[in-house]
Amino acid sequence: MLAGIVGGKGVPASVTGNPLVFVTLTAPSFGAVHRVAKPGDKSAVCHPPGKKRSSCAHGRARFCTVVHDPGDEVAGSPLCPECYDYPGQVLFNALASRAWKALTDNLYHHLARTAGLSRAGVRKRVRIEYLRVAEYQARGAIHFHVVMRLDGPDGPGSRVPAWASGELLCAALGSAIEVTTVRVASAAAGERVFRFGTQHDAEVVDFTGNGFSPEHVAAYLAKYVTKGTEDVGGADVVVRHRSRIAELGRNAHVRALMYAAWDLGRVADLARMRTRAWCHTLGYRGRVVTASRGFSVTFKDLRAVRAEFMAAQRGVDTSATVTESHFSYVGHGFGSPLLEEWAAELREDRQEARQLARDALADLPSEGRGWAA
Numbered sequence: 001m002l003a004g005i006v007g008g009k010g011v012p013a014s015v016t017g018n019p020l021v022f023v024t025l026t027a028p029s030f031g032a033v034h035r036v037a038k039p040g041d042k043s044a045v046c047h048p049p050g051k052k053r054s055s056c057a058h059g060r061a062r063f064c065t066v067v068h069d070p071g072d073e074v075a076g077s078p079l080c081p082e083c084y085d086y087p088g089q090v091l092f093n094a095l096a097s098r099a100w101k102a103l104t105d106n107l108y109h110h111l112a113r114t115a116g117l118s119r120a121g122v123r124k125r126v127r128i129e130y131l132r133v134a135e136y137q138a139r140g141a142i143h144f145h146v147v148m149r150l151d152g153p154d155g156p157g158s159r160v161p162a163w164a165s166g167e168l169l170c171a172a173l174g175s176a177i178e179v180t181t182v183r184v185a186s187a188a189a190g191e192r193v194f195r196f197g198t199q200h201d202a203e204v205v206d207f208t209g210n211g212f213s214p215e216h217v218a219a220y221l222a223k224y225v226t227k228g229t230e231d232v233g234g235a236d237v238v239v240r241h242r243s244r245i246a247e248l249g250r251n252a253h254v255r256a257l258m259y260a261a262w263d264l265g266r267v268a269d270l271a272r273m274r275t276r277a278w279c280h281t282l283g284y285r286g287r288v289v290t291a292s293r294g295f296s297v298t299f300k301d302l303r304a305v306r307a308e309f310m311a312a313q314r315g316v317d318t319s320a321t322v323t324e325s326h327f328s329y330v331g332h333g334f335g336s337p338l339l340e341e342w343a344a345e346l347r348e349d350r351q352e353a354r355q356l357a358r359d360a361l362a363d364l365p366s367e368g369r370g371w372a373a
């Protein structure tokens with residue numbers, strides 16, 4: 001991760017001069033949830049009463065005037081569970097990686113349009129590289145934190161054209177996010193089209209200005225990497241029977257998501273979404289950390305960087321410098337038992353998923369197999 005930002009391990013140090021952008025991609029809304037007050041904004045209530053009718057069809061209030069603390073049990077839970085689109089959120093989580101892929105495919109086109117060049121022209125002159133970290137919001141929806149970098153045509157060391165600025169990339173991201181959709185069609189459940197939430201925000205990282213340093217970027221990502229799966233609220237084991245869900249999950253909302261994931265497995269032409277195999281991750285089946293091939297180096301190399309760093313750390317008193325402790329945090333991020341566990345789980349899950357898929361296919365009438373993505 002660090003090599004892609006500050007250079008090293010085969011990445012030239014000049015990479016710090018390449019345009020770098022942070023972007024957060026959120027999930028769309030699946031219903032109003034109790035919100036945590038933003039730090040410093042003590043006057044913000046959860047949902048102020050609005051002009052709409054004050055209660056839903058189930059007689060539950062559409063507003064909540066409480067100021068929820070981050071530790072509040074109710075944070076992330078819907079105002080009305082019956083109104084909440086649980087299957088929709090599980091399907092979005094299941095499709096999140098595909099939505100990301102679609103977005104990155106669209107991005108060159110939007111970069112070209114924003115720059116006033118042809119798509120082929122842009123591809124010849126710049127490369128888009130990224131590192132993506134997946135995280136769950138309190139409501140259990142997946143969102144992505146991404147560091148995106150523009151490189152010259154021959155990788156991080158080659159010159160980036162002057163027009164290819166971080167601001168241009170932010171603008172292209174904005175327009176690409178707006179139009180990128182993923183679709184899932186089911187004869188039984190109908191068609192659903194999802195797009196990323198409107199609250200995406202892209203910001204240019206400028207190492208020459210104040211406020212940002214490569215260490216800050218690394219620390220920022222490490223925070224999300226280490227948060228990783230422990231915040232799922234789902235479960236750390238594959239769910240094999242629906243009855244198990246009652247004992248799992250952080251709260252009723254998370255369990256409702258798990259039930260939805262399980263029950264979607266019953267919809268014949270949604271079996272390929274494998275939401276039962278990924279019930280414990282609330283539908284999400286991507287990785288916690290993903291990097292484009294050219295972003296920095298391989299994860300094997302990252303482990304080596306970390307090992308070197310950790311070795312160097314042992315001889316250094318880190319108590320006096322914040323930066324140093326951030327670095328060690330990065331090291332722990334990639335080497336945490338949590339991520340090791342997650343990796344082991346992914347391997348297990350793949351086997352489990354294959355079995356579930358075989359079972360599901362065996363159950364299907366032949367006309368039920370015409371599921372289109």
Ligand SMILES: [Zn+2]
Nearest residue numbers: 034035046064
């Ligand atoms: Zn509330």
Ligand SMILES: [Zn+2]
Nearest residue numbers: 056058080083
């Ligand atoms: Zn309701």
